[in-house]
Amino acid sequence: MITVFTCENDFTAMFSCIHAAWSSRLGHEHVRLQVEPVEQMNLFENYVHVDADEKKAESVIYAINCKISPAFYAQISYCLGAYEQDTLDTIYRVLILGFAYGEHILSMYQYKDITRFLEISRRYGGEAHSFLEFLRFHCIGGKLFVAHIEPKSRVVMPVAEHFADRMPSEYWIIVDDIHKEAAIHPADSAYYMYYLTDEEMDKLKLTEKENDSYTFLWKTYFDTIAIKERKNPKCQLYHFPIWKRSHAVEFL
Amino acid sequence: MNELTQALSINEKLEILSDAAKYDVACTSSGVDRRGKQGFLGNSCSAGICHAFSEDGRCISLLKILMSNHCIYDCKYCINRRSNDNRRASFTPDELCTLTIEFYKRNYIEGLFLSSGVVQSPEYTMERICETLFLLRTKYRFNGYIHVKAIPGAPDELLARAGLLADRISINLEFPSAESFESLAPGKNFNKILQPMAQISDTIAGHRLAIGKSARMERCGINKYLENSIFSDLKLEDKSHTDLMIAGGSLARDLRRPFAPAGQSTQMIIGASNETDLELISTSQQLYKSFDLKRVFYSAYIPLNEDSALPAPGTPPPLLREHRLYQADWLLRYYGFHAEELLSSSRPNFNEKIDPKCDWAVRHLDIFPVEINKAPHDLLLRVPGIGPKGVQRIVEARKYGSVNFEMLKKMGIVLKRAQYFITCQGKMLYKIPIEESFITNSLVDSNRKENFGILDNTSYRQMNLFDDFRLAIG
Numbered sequence: 001m002i003t004v005f006t007c008e009n010d011f012t013a014m015f016s017c018i019h020a021a022w023s024s025r026l027g028h029e030h031v032r033l034q035v036e037p038v039e040q041m042n043l044f045e046n047y048v049h050v051d052a053d054e055k056k057a058e059s060v061i062y063a064i065n066c067k068i069s070p071a072f073y074a075q076i077s078y079c080l081g082a083y084e085q086d087t088l089d090t091i092y093r094v095l096i097l098g099f100a101y102g103e104h105i106l107s108m109y110q111y112k113d114i115t116r117f118l119e120i121s122r123r124y125g126g127e128a129h130s131f132l133e134f135l136r137f138h139c140i141g142g143k144l145f146v147a148h149i150e151p152k153s154r155v156v157m158p159v160a161e162h163f164a165d166r167m168p169s170e171y172w173i174i175v176d177d178i179h180k181e182a183a184i185h186p187a188d189s190a191y192y193m194y195y196l197t198d199e200e201m202d203k204l205k206l207t208e209k210e211n212d213s214y215t216f217l218w219k220t221y222f223d224t225i226a227i228k229e230r231k232n233p234k235c236q237l238y239h240f241p242i243w244k245r246s247h248a249v250e251f252l
Numbered sequence: 253m254n255e256l257t258q259a260l261s262i263n264e265k266l267e268i269l270s271d272a273a274k275y276d277v278a279c280t281s282s283g284v285d286r287r288g289k290q291g292f293l294g295n296s297c298s299a300g301i302c303h304a305f306s307e308d309g310r311c312i313s314l315l316k317i318l319m320s321n322h323c324i325y326d327c328k329y330c331i332n333r334r335s336n337d338n339r340r341a342s343f344t345p346d347e348l349c350t351l352t353i354e355f356y357k358r359n360y361i362e363g364l365f366l367s368s369g370v371v372q373s374p375e376y377t378m379e380r381i382c383e384t385l386f387l388l389r390t391k392y393r394f395n396g397y398i399h400v401k402a403i404p405g406a407p408d409e410l411l412a413r414a415g416l417l418a419d420r421i422s423i424n425l426e427f428p429s430a431e432s433f434e435s436l437a438p439g440k441n442f443n444k445i446l447q448p449m450a451q452i453s454d455t456i457a458g459h460r461l462a463i464g465k466s467a468r469m470e471r472c473g474i475n476k477y478l479e480n481s482i483f484s485d486l487k488l489e490d491k492s493h494t495d496l497m498i499a500g501g502s503l504a505r506d507l508r509r510p511f512a513p514a515g516q517s518t519q520m521i522i523g524a525s526n527e528t529d530l531e532l533i534s535t536s537q538q539l540y541k542s543f544d545l546k547r548v549f550y551s552a553y554i555p556l557n558e559d560s561a562l563p564a565p566g567t568p569p570p571l572l573r574e575h576r577l578y579q580a581d582w583l584l585r586y587y588g589f590h591a592e593e594l595l596s597s598s599r600p601n602f603n604e605k606i607d608p609k610c611d612w613a614v615r616h617l618d619i620f621p622v623e624i625n626k627a628p629h630d631l632l633l634r635v636p637g638i639g640p641k642g643v644q645r646i647v648e649a650r651k652y653g654s655v656n657f658e659m660l661k662k663m664g665i666v667l668k669r670a671q672y673f674i675t676c677q678g679k680m681l682y683k684i685p686i687e688e689s690f691i692t693n694s695l696v697d698s699n700r701k702e703n704f705g706i707l708d709n710t711s712y713r714q715m716n717l718f719d720d721f722r723l724a725i726g
């Protein structure tokens with residue numbers, strides 16, 4: 001019988017879950033890890049919910065950093081927000097290999113858990129990167145910049161990291177409309193994460209309706225810069241598919 | 253010339269001056285990594301970031317714009333030439349700065365690509381460009397990417413200022429020979445293009461040495477494994493840097509910026525003159541070798557003016573040819589190929605049906621198939637379907653055990669192409685006759701789909717920063 005350790009979709013909870021599975025001593029092949037909600041329960045599996053526990057999470061993080069390496073920790077923790085159902089379990093398997101063989105395990109395509117991890121990690125990285133490209137800020141009242149995104153995975157953090165470096169002295173907010181979380185960045189200080197209530201979400205939705213005169217100028221530029229003799233909507237669609245366009249003002 | 257007397261709105265100027273700038277193909281924001289700074293706006297990421305794709309499928313990364321489309325010259329191929337009856341406009345430095353800043357804050361762009369028609373004189377024009385960039389870097393505290401066009405004929409001192417203010421500096425060669433250049437750009441002198449290119453190259457090298465870097469620009473990491481790439485015998489360190497351009501005053505000290513850290517680039521027009529592909533890529537190779545250029549861009553000529561010396565308006569731009577040249581250019585910069593391996597005087601143009609790498613491979617079947625588990629870097633790189641990243645992944649993975657076809661697929665190797673040229677532990681993927689016409693036909697088939705899509709324009713996509721994000725250990 002497989003024991004499935006489940007936890008909330010949150011950083012501390014996930015590392016606590018890893019801790020619980022590891023210390024259960026059931027044997028790695030008899031456990032599975034999954035983030036809640038668990039959509040399809042299986043009769044032959046035993047489900048155990050794990051609560052977030054900062055101490056336990058910290059001890060796992062500490063062990064990875066010391067016994068493997070900080071670079072390895074950075075790589076595996078980076079894509080914890082990926083939407084793939086098997087992300088947490090795959091990371092658990094990679095950790096088992098990492099503790100046994102060291103950080104170079106991540107180049108070993110010979111293990112299917114490693115190729116799966118690299119697959120998730122690259123896809124997640126690609127998803128996060130795409131928001132650096134087509135996220136658009138609206139200026140509210142000449143000072144505050146608000147952007148809305150609708151990612152499949154939880155990517156607000158890596159996206160916010162980029163903008164914290166790019167616009168350190170501006171006030172800005174990046175709102176994830178799907179996961180209802182936001183990165184809030186006051187000018188000249190660090191950004192912080194914030195979970196939004198439905199009421200706050202509704203209010204923030206209005207920001208895109210604000211009139212921003214530069215949107216109009218941008219549309220002019222966007223239309224003029226295309227060379228009509230080279231018109232190629234297929235290629236444009238390939239690089240900028242419809243799903244990316246919902247907040248890209250040049251298409252609205 | 254239609255001189256506009258009434259004041260133009262910003263929107264009208266933007267329309268006129270971006271329309272006039274769009275035939276310059278470069279729009280990349282790549283080549284320099286720079287962190288943001290408190291109190292400033294912007295950073296830079298060396299892989300570049302695309303922000304939008306226009307209707308022609310090209311990436312928009314920078315605000316590509318002219319300072320002015322007035323011009324004293326009458327180049328036959330250019331929309332802005334003096335004899336055209338166009339709407340003309342000019343931006344003030346502050347207008348341009350505000351546009352850049354406000355677009356940047358909304359994440360529409362990575363920075364500015366500023367060029368200009370020649371107003372009054374090269375000196376006057378370059379002065380206005382420098383003034384704009386200076387304001388942008390100081391009053392507007394802009395720390396993002398700037399690509400500036402150097403106006404040939406402007407004094408060294410101004411070019412030196414531009415290099416200190418910008419990340420990349422470019423001068424368009426336009427044509428690979430003095431003959432074509434001088435017949436299509438009357439009043440201009442080919443050597444006046446080459447000379448500042450050489451000086452900029454020397455100045456970049458000099459500045460790099462002064463801050464403890466090597467004189468040569470950084471290239472894709474794979475080049476260090478290639479003994480015989482076009483960059484291997486570059487010896488900029490040996491040059492006596494007597495031709496350095498110096499900015500007067502205290503600009504260098506005040507700005508504390510490296511000189512054009514993203515290097516120098518240029519552009520050549522394809523299809524307006526009758527050069528062969530061999531002449532074009534040999535010229536590029538020469539430019540990479542002697543001036544250490546970071547990029548050469550190719551622009552399929554779009555006939556805009558009636559002129560007996562040029563293709564008639566309505567002639568379709570040679571997009572597939574342009575695409576092949578970009579592919580060949582990548583082979584020079586990332587794959588260790590030399591121009592003379594790809595083309596020869598008896599075969600001076602690329603095959604439209606098949607890409608240059610596949611074309612080379614089927615003409616060299618005697619060295620294939622290569623064994624994935626043993627072949628050195630440079631040989632792996634020559635296999636169609638395997639790129640620099642693929643090579644790194646293969647070499648890394650085979651340290652720990654043998655590599656099979658399944659793993660190659662996971663590494664992103666395009667087996668559809670590579671299968672004809674490789675073995676894994678002595679076996680090919682399928683039983684395939686190693687025979688030129690069979691392989692060529694199969695490859696033409698896979699190329700056809702791609703050419704249809706272009707004409708897929710992959711050359712315009714910048715590299716994906718996150719593809720290997722944090723995955724390359726060490």
Ligand code: SF4
Nearest residue numbers: 323325327330333369
């Ligand atoms: S100098 Fe430049 S802008 Fe002027 S006509 Fe020639 S190519 Fe065009």
